[in-house]
Amino acid sequence: MTDSSSDKIDWLWKQVEQATEEKNNEIVRESLDRLLADPSIKNTSDEDLAILNLSQLDIDEGRSREAALRLSDFKWHGVPGPAGLLLVSDAYLKLEWFEQAREALEDYLKLIPEDLDARRKLGLVHLMLNNDEEAQRILLATARREKYRIPTTLTYLAMLEAKSGRIEESLHLLLQARELAPFDEKIEHTLLRIESLRVSLKRKALHHEDLPIEDLVAGMVSGIMELHGYSREKSKQALDVWNRFCSVVVPQGRKPAIWAAALEYAVTKYGPHFTQKQLADEYGVSASQLGEHYHTLSEAMDLDSLVNTDLLGETEKEGYGLHSLVRREEMAEVIATIAGKLDEFDGPGEVCSWVFERIEPLNETERREIEDFLSYIWKRK
Secondary structure (H helix, E strand, C coil): CCHHHHHHHHHHHHHHHHHHHCCCHHHHHHHHHHHHHCHHHCCCHHHHHHHHHHHHHHHHCCCHHHHHHHHCCCCCCCCCCHHHHHHHHHHHHHHCCHHHHHHHHHHHHHHCCCCHHHHHHHHHHHHHCCCHHHHHHHHHHHHHHCCCCCHHHHHHHHHHHHHCCCHHHHHHHHHHHHHHCCCCHHHHHHHHHHHHHHCCCCCHHHCCCCCCHHHHHHHHHHHHHHHCCCCHHHHHHHHHHHHHHHHHCCCCCCCHHHHHHHHHHHHHCCCCCCCHHHHHHHHCCCHHHHHHHHHHHHHHCCHHHHCCCCHHHHHHHHCCCHHHHHHHHHHHHHHHHHHCCHHHCCCHHHHHHHHHHHCCCCCHHHHHHHHHHHHHHHCCC
16 A cells, blocks of 8 residues: 555555544545545455445435445454454444344453443343343343443343343333433333333234224224334334235234234334344244244335335225224324323323224223223333
């Protein structure tokens, strides 16, 4: 590399650093592209770091597919340093490539063994790889060195406790974490998910005979996706897909939780999402049932194209059961709204009153079923 080339590369890296501090992603991307276009960095560590930084930028901007393609055949040129190993481990974690993340973190910790943040991430990786004993060993050791004052470590330990069936211990750890970081939405969402494990979705309230399964699935998936931290737009997308499905197929079965789990997986599988096994646990159904119902959804519709389409508007134009669609839309909207307003109420009775002021039950059976479901959501408190 000539002196002029070296000066240019140094200057471009300074541009990346400055633009990153200023949160100017456009300049960051432009500078990284210019780095990768320079033949003088081919097969060097500069090329490695540019690829990793660009992949991180893609992930942060929602371009996970592009990042995955770029990293699918990534190989180091020479021996990677700590910064590169940490950078690639974060990218692998965000892509949920846990085995690759484990290898990168272990190599990094050989160089920087005192980095507790990296050890915490390694514990999470082992948790996701189902290496529960190793995860517990790493996370407990990390928590002790942190004097149990880092909420993220406590949250990971809580997830491990819940996975082992120790729900009360899990909730205790999460409440500790929330006291340390009361405004951390990730902790709140994890608390909701763990709480949902304690309240079985197989209880009598979810075995419906008189109420149409179409309405129950609509309300359930909207409410649960709200608890899982998805946006209102994403919940609306699930409802739109369900409405289209019901316009061409009569849903079979008596367990709305199976359809709701399959529906959530269908509309989130290309973005941040739970696996089929994780969703099955969340909804209290089996992974095989979820898979079968997802297959039924995908056979009836082109899910890839429908997820980005205004399905409700199209369905209404085509005249498919407008009254039922509006009813499901109203129920889902009200239940999704209440899931984000629970702190404004003093008890489940007030929650029910608020809902019934906005959507009048068709009969006593529907009233009881809605009350049971709202009681389930209330238990998050």
